[in-house]
Amino acid sequence: MKSARLLSLLLLLQARQRMTTVELADRLEVSRRTILRDVEALSAAGVPVYAERGRHGGIVLLPGARLNVSHLDPAEREAVLVAGLDAAQRAQLDLAAVHETATRKIAARRSGDADPGAALADLIVVDNAAWLAPEGQGVSVAELALALRTRPRLRLRYRSSGASRAIARVVDPYGLATKAGRWYLVADQAGEPGLFALDRLEACEVLAEPARTRVGCDLRSVWADLRRRTEDPGSVVITARLRQTRLDLARRILGSRILGVDPVVAGWCTVRIGYPEMESVRQLLQFGDHIEVVAPPAARDRVHALATDLAARHRR
Template identity: 35%
Template sequence: MSALLLLQTRGRMTAQELADTLEVSVRTVYRDMESLCASGIPLYGESGPDGGYRLLEGYRTRLTGLTADEAGALFLTGLPGAAADLGLGAVAAEARLKLSAALPPELRERAERSRQRIYVDIPGWYQGSEETPRLAEVASAVWGQQRVRIRYERWATPHEVIRTVDPYGVVLKAGRWYLVAGSAHGVRTYRVSRINELESLTETFTRPAGFDLAAHWHEYLATFDARRFLDEAVLRLSAEAFEGIGQVLEPAAARAAAESAAEPDADGWTQVIVPVESAERALPTLLSLGVGAEVVGPPSLREKMRRTLAGMLARYEGGGQAQE
């Protein structure tokens, strides 16, 4: 289908040009051109310096009556869960059916085989999907470029704030929906599940010229860990704990630990520096490293770890009573 649309929009293209654009081999292009011809597509090839593949003059593929909403939902046809979250499940399904109907029989069968063999599951392991009752309202404001007032629950104090924002777009990251919006303080990111109330205002807004949602999100992620990890923990790790640190720590923290690793000491233990948000939030993760890890510093974190372990030991040595 991609090759067919390329030929329809660009006219003549060589096998090499098609291969480069579609990121496949020239042999694959030859095979696909033969499949298109066998499916009844009026396609012919010309040899020579000015040769290439062409569609018969006047031929056009027909997408059978796509509506504006269906055209807008095309990018979600492979993500039924995301489409449903946005209230576009039925629209995306209808667009997918119309696209399938427009394909030649052989390509339709090939598309169906792909659908049956590839499935994208967005959420990570060991976490359920979040409740996002305001997502449809958020999406509607994004489509309509409608300014909104939100009551938002955040981690910092005060925990509940009211913000007036211009919703630029929504992002699905690891099963979590986020709103990227302009505000009086610049572009900000809000977790949709923490929007407790949303009111659409009468005024609309104009998106900043040149604003690219994907580019902004990648830049946001690049600085996210730097903004979140405000402290460090110095650890000594046994060889076994050091080898398995990637299974316990977040990827960014595990990478930082590996990059900071000193040479193993005489006992085979390695000292590393691990970025952490705070001592309180780091403690459960550090405890999960078990006996193969020792907190060296800072002193306040080491003391907090010592008190926690002492309390746990006292609990077990005291012989707790089973509850009835």
Template identity: 35%
Template sequence: MRASRLVSLLLLLQTRGRMTAQELADALEVSVRTVYRDVEALGASGVPVYAERGPAGGYRLLDGYRTRLTGMTSVEAQALVLAGVPGPAAELGLGSALAAAELKVRAALPAELADRGDRIRHRFHLDAPTWFREPEPTPHLAALADAVWADRRVRVRYRRWRAPREVTRDLAPLGLVLKAGRWYLVAAVDGDVRTYRVGAILDLSVLDEPAERPDGFDLARCWQEHADRYERGVYRAEATVRMTAAALEYMPFVFPSAMSRAARAAAGEPDADGWLLTTVPIESIKHGHTELLKLGAEVEVLAPAELRERFTATAHRLATLYPAAEA
């Protein structure tokens, strides 16, 4: 623990220049007395650190002294700074580790590029969650990440959409995936690889049993295959509709991408009034009704008959609520 702190102290002085004992203590989350001892230890080990007296004084390294991360180029260091994701790292219990890594990355940059990390951070920002979605609580994420890293089996109690709503399973965790602000666990169970939403886990315990990984398992490829199957499997029906060209252009802003993409691909040419014929994939009659209502009077459902009947009933109810104004 102390060795890591000494390295952090050295890198702070290297990247920030002169710092007071109090500033170092605040950055390292230790007491000023501990900083004094650590500075003495660095000096005793041959690091040229010295103190400047007076109101503007503090500790600094001898001009020209630098320590570097072996084998890392400045371009690689800049890429790591750009790839930093503080929110997810903190959720995984790696917030302090990420901060330490960023400090080392900055120290790896040559003097003329020392400010590049700050320049990147001030110009690029990654906001992973989608719009209008609150972060999903994941109280067991850090423990799950430890189990993934240590290849230990876990026992989870989680909530699912079908009955029985709460079930308990022993899983061999294989990896964690962050998708659109939500965490998913990829795990082996009963000889199969399945995906679980981490936010649905109600209770978790790490077992004293090794988690065996399937031969040749590739997390990224496995997740992509899962995502492809999900998109293909979730839309089990389709609706034939007439809609305006304006509605077709509006779809990507209010519809899931798979629905708007398919509708645009199947669309015919607009007629003289700007209406066109196309098909839209839907999960169910209820889902199609909910989604297509977003287009209001810019869409007419032609089939299936059950969906058209539901729109007819909705139109009559709306007409009752909003009767035409008398002339």
């Protein structure tokens, strides 16, 4: 809409005072001729904006001109309130455009400060995607978020991790969560909380009946509980010798599962790792010859069996 474009043009100029027609055309995704026509329309309406010709010319908003357009509308407030999402995630929720407008309004208001300095947003970039993460395939995040506004029950076709096919299940949703570049539906199934990765969600049907969530629970409380369960180091403690050069990698991969690290001796350190079950020791195979599991004996035996099987399948 032309009115929305004119507002965006004014907000950009209020933030920067002067911009070239090329810069404005790129930001507003229109032609330079359209920018010049918009400037003429604004000037005719009494807005103190004009085109300055010459090598260093551009579109100029007179210094001191303040536009009372800094209030955010409901959609823009929502875009700001979901702080922490990166550009890709905002696009998945169809919030990219309103977030851009809200950002312009905030920048326009900030430009009136006596000494604004560098904006913190210009010094920090947020990218929530995991390293080397492929593009996820699944249901539309934006469509699912829109459906959740009415708090309905959902019928899913969902494939659990490691399963060969999806099965149908009815869930009572609390909302969506994003972590490490993946989206999850947070929902109860038969009264028990669970996480459903959207990239394994093959279909989602909105049912006519309302969700039957647990009394006293909301999205944040259920997410906090699920996160504690997932990140709980567990009762099985593995003791291993790890090469010092792989300690930083271990901290990045194992995180809070590392319960303690002893001082380095001759290039090796002893680490204690917590797991919910003995079979989780499989994870340590990725450290190859940089690790030696010392205790308990059952863990050492399991690593030996796994390594023997791996070696046998790679024998020429």
